[in-house]
Amino acid sequence: xxxxxxxxxxxxxxxxxxxxxxxxxxxxxxxxxxxxxxxxxxxxxxxxxxxxxxxxxxxxxxxxxxxxxxxxxxxxxxxxxxxxxxxxxxxxxxxxxxxxxxxxxxxxxxxxxxxxxxxxxxxxxxxxxxxxxxxxxxxxxxxxxxxxxxxxxxxxxxxxxxxxxxxxxxxxxxxxxxxxxxxxxxxxxxxxxxxxxxxxxxxxxxxxxxxxxxxxxxxxxxxxxxxxxxxxxxxxxxxxxxxxxxxxxxxxxxxxxxxxxxxxxxxxxxxxxxxxxxxxxxxxxxxxxxxxxxxxxxxxxxxxxxxxxxxxxxxxxxxxxxxxxxxx
Amino acid sequence: xxxxxxxxxxxxxxxxxxxxxxxxxxxxxxxxxxxxxxxxxxxxxxxxxxxxxxxxxxxxxxxxxxxxxxxxxxxxxxxxxxxxxxxxxxxxxxxxxxxxxxxxxxxxxxxxxxxxxxxxxxxxxxxxxxxxxxxxxxxxxxxxxxxxxxxxxxxxxxxxxxxxxxxxxxxxxxxxxxxxxxxxxxxxxxxxxxxxxxxxxxxxxxxxxxxxxxxxxxxxxxxxxxxxxxxxxxxxxxxxxxxxxxxxxxxxxxxxxxxxxxxxxxxxxxxxxxxxxxxxxxxxxxxxxxxxxxxxxxxxxxxxxxxxxxxxxxxxxxxxxxxxxxxx
Numbered sequence: 001x002x003x004x005x006x007x008x009x010x011x012x013x014x015x016x017x018x019x020x021x022x023x024x025x026x027x028x029x030x031x032x033x034x035x036x037x038x039x040x041x042x043x044x045x046x047x048x049x050x051x052x053x054x055x056x057x058x059x060x061x062x063x064x065x066x067x068x069x070x071x072x073x074x075x076x077x078x079x080x081x082x083x084x085x086x087x088x089x090x091x092x093x094x095x096x097x098x099x100x101x102x103x104x105x106x107x108x109x110x111x112x113x114x115x116x117x118x119x120x121x122x123x124x125x126x127x128x129x130x131x132x133x134x135x136x137x138x139x140x141x142x143x144x145x146x147x148x149x150x151x152x153x154x155x156x157x158x159x160x161x162x163x164x165x166x167x168x169x170x171x172x173x174x175x176x177x178x179x180x181x182x183x184x185x186x187x188x189x190x191x192x193x194x195x196x197x198x199x200x201x202x203x204x205x206x207x208x209x210x211x212x213x214x215x216x217x218x219x220x221x222x223x224x225x226x227x228x229x230x231x232x233x234x235x236x237x238x239x240x241x242x243x244x245x246x247x248x249x250x251x252x253x254x255x256x257x258x259x260x261x262x263x264x265x266x267x268x269x270x271x272x273x274x275x276x277x278x279x280x281x282x283x284x285x286x287x288x289x290x291x292x293x294x295x296x297x298x299x300x301x302x303x304x305x306x307x308x309x310x311x312x313x314x315x316x317x318x319x320x321x322x323x324x325x326x327x328x
Numbered sequence: 329x330x331x332x333x334x335x336x337x338x339x340x341x342x343x344x345x346x347x348x349x350x351x352x353x354x355x356x357x358x359x360x361x362x363x364x365x366x367x368x369x370x371x372x373x374x375x376x377x378x379x380x381x382x383x384x385x386x387x388x389x390x391x392x393x394x395x396x397x398x399x400x401x402x403x404x405x406x407x408x409x410x411x412x413x414x415x416x417x418x419x420x421x422x423x424x425x426x427x428x429x430x431x432x433x434x435x436x437x438x439x440x441x442x443x444x445x446x447x448x449x450x451x452x453x454x455x456x457x458x459x460x461x462x463x464x465x466x467x468x469x470x471x472x473x474x475x476x477x478x479x480x481x482x483x484x485x486x487x488x489x490x491x492x493x494x495x496x497x498x499x500x501x502x503x504x505x506x507x508x509x510x511x512x513x514x515x516x517x518x519x520x521x522x523x524x525x526x527x528x529x530x531x532x533x534x535x536x537x538x539x540x541x542x543x544x545x546x547x548x549x550x551x552x553x554x555x556x557x558x559x560x561x562x563x564x565x566x567x568x569x570x571x572x573x574x575x576x577x578x579x580x581x582x583x584x585x586x587x588x589x590x591x592x593x594x595x596x597x598x599x600x601x602x603x604x605x606x607x608x609x610x611x612x613x614x615x616x617x618x619x620x621x622x623x624x625x626x627x628x629x630x631x632x633x634x635x636x637x638x639x640x641x642x643x644x645x646x647x648x649x650x651x652x653x654x655x656x
Binding site for chain 2: 171172173174231234235237238239241242245246249252253256257260
């Protein structure tokens with residue numbers, strides 16, 4: 001089959017929701033175009049503004065970093081080493097290799113070195129699910145590291161499938177308070193909070209996988225071993241089933257939701273939420289002790305990080321000049 | 329396994345969303361209790377009020393009729409013969425047999441005798457989907473027949489799966505105007521419109537199938553042959569998948585939606601929609617020609633019903649004294 005855009009080269013991917021099928025070159029053009037539209041529409045960042053890219057080592061975040069770099073943005077990666085057996089070491093190695101090969105600056109933040117244990121230990125000590133503990137600590141890390149390094153914006157690799165699944169979950173449970181946080185661009189609502197943007201929200205998981213393959217990006221294929229039962233995977237499966245029957249369902253569901261929300265672009269008025277400073281760490285929180293401290297304090301009390309650092313020493317992976325270990 | 333309620337008889341059905349498993353007697357008690365709660369909470373009808381029950385011949389509508397009769401309500405059935413090859417004749421025969429065996433009054437309305445053709449012909453002539461044409465004509469029939477026979481309320485067999493699937497479809501397409509019509513009890517908004525109620529909205533499809541089997545109700549098992557690709561079946565499948573992973577999802581999704589809507593009980597103020605009278609048939613409509621007339625007029629013009637009646641003669645099925653053929 002020939003590409004429906006250039007009508008000459010062979011098709012690499014069908015895009016049923018756009019009623020098209022594209023060759024490698026036209027698909028590449030399409031991906032860059034979708035990311036460009038996302039950035040411009042939500043004024044995610046300006047051309048010269050340095051962007052901190054949260055990278056896990058998966059196809060989405062490495063694909064995003066690759067795209068922003070190709071599009072000429074000044075990017076730095078930040079990787080959180082979660083301390084999950086096997087998986088996290090692979091993720092760190094893959095991320096470091098990506099950064100080194102392209103000479104892109106990368107900050108690695110090792111949870112076990114900082115707190116005396118990884119996500120699994122934190123989840124156990126704080127009696128949370130691993131996904132909840134991980135999300136809380138990662139968001140905290142991206143914000144504090146970003147701010148301390150002088151970034152005003154952090155970009156994450158959330159794609160259309162992620163956002164549609166999250167929206168479905170929020171609606172199934174009528175968590176309407178969360179809906180306003182579902183914008184691809186969350187403005188800073190406090191001097192200590194950096195903006196959060198999701199430039200891949202117009203692209204599906206399948207498209208990002210194809211992009212990574214076509215760009216020969218080495219990425220960690222395995223899903224996180226802690227997430228095999230995560231609700232988000234169930235919502236994605238349900239939406240994929242509906243998408244197969246009726247292409248475009250997922251995109252309409254999320255993009256029409258956004259169209260009906262007031263444009264929550266950068267610079268828009270922040271929500272009227274009173275933010276205090278956490279009594280433990282001083283970071284913004286709606287309560288007195290922030291979510292991050294509620295997750296990490298039980299572990300810190302059980303296993304002081306200093307002891308662990310002493311035993312563990314520096315990470316095994318070689319550190320390129322461009323890679324900074326945040327915790328050493 | 330022993331019933332979790334009476335702790336003596338063997339379990340016939342597990343109800344994971346209620347964390348229970350019941351024997352035949354306790355399940356029967358549970359079903360009647362759920363229907364009673366639905367009727368009372370939405371004040372669907374009073375004890376002495378005659379209720380017209382829309383019956384297709386499937387497990388839900390025959391189960392509903394059986395339940396209301398057992399609970400002591402004064403019921404009359406109304407069956408629309410859609411003229412779909414094989415399926416509709418089976419449905420009519422099954423419904424008549426149910427009514428005759430219990431000496432319950434039944435009105436049969438034959439679309440082909442009234443309009444010169446069944447749902448398939450109507451859909452073709454009006455260029456609608458069969459499901460859309462069928463729904464429009466059935467709702468019209470239930471209302472006009474109900475009103476002409478002096479009923480103030482029509483009950484349909486929509487269950488929790490039907491309502492949750494409809495809600496999901498409306499949210500996936502952001503048809504927010506339809507959300508207010510998703511109440512299990514729609515008050516009359518015009519002198520010519522009867523109330524519509526759904527006493528089974530707290531019970532799942534699986535529970536209604538079990539009820540029909542336990543009550544030895546002979547019902548048409550096949551889904552309508554026109555609906556095999558219907559979106560509603562896709563939404564149901566997606567919700568069932570989520571329900572299996574997380575029991576209670578479906579119930580919370582729909583019941584919490586209702587809890588957040590203002591109680592649209594009978595007697596509540598009707599919505600502010602201006603209703604005109606259809607220029608063709610005089611029934612209430614928001615436009616000038618009602619949906620029913622838009623569906624049936626193209627067919628009526630092509631095949632006058634009188635001609636067809638003459639050729640067809642009375643239906644083959646025997647007519648019990650309690651059964652009225654609406655169109656003869």
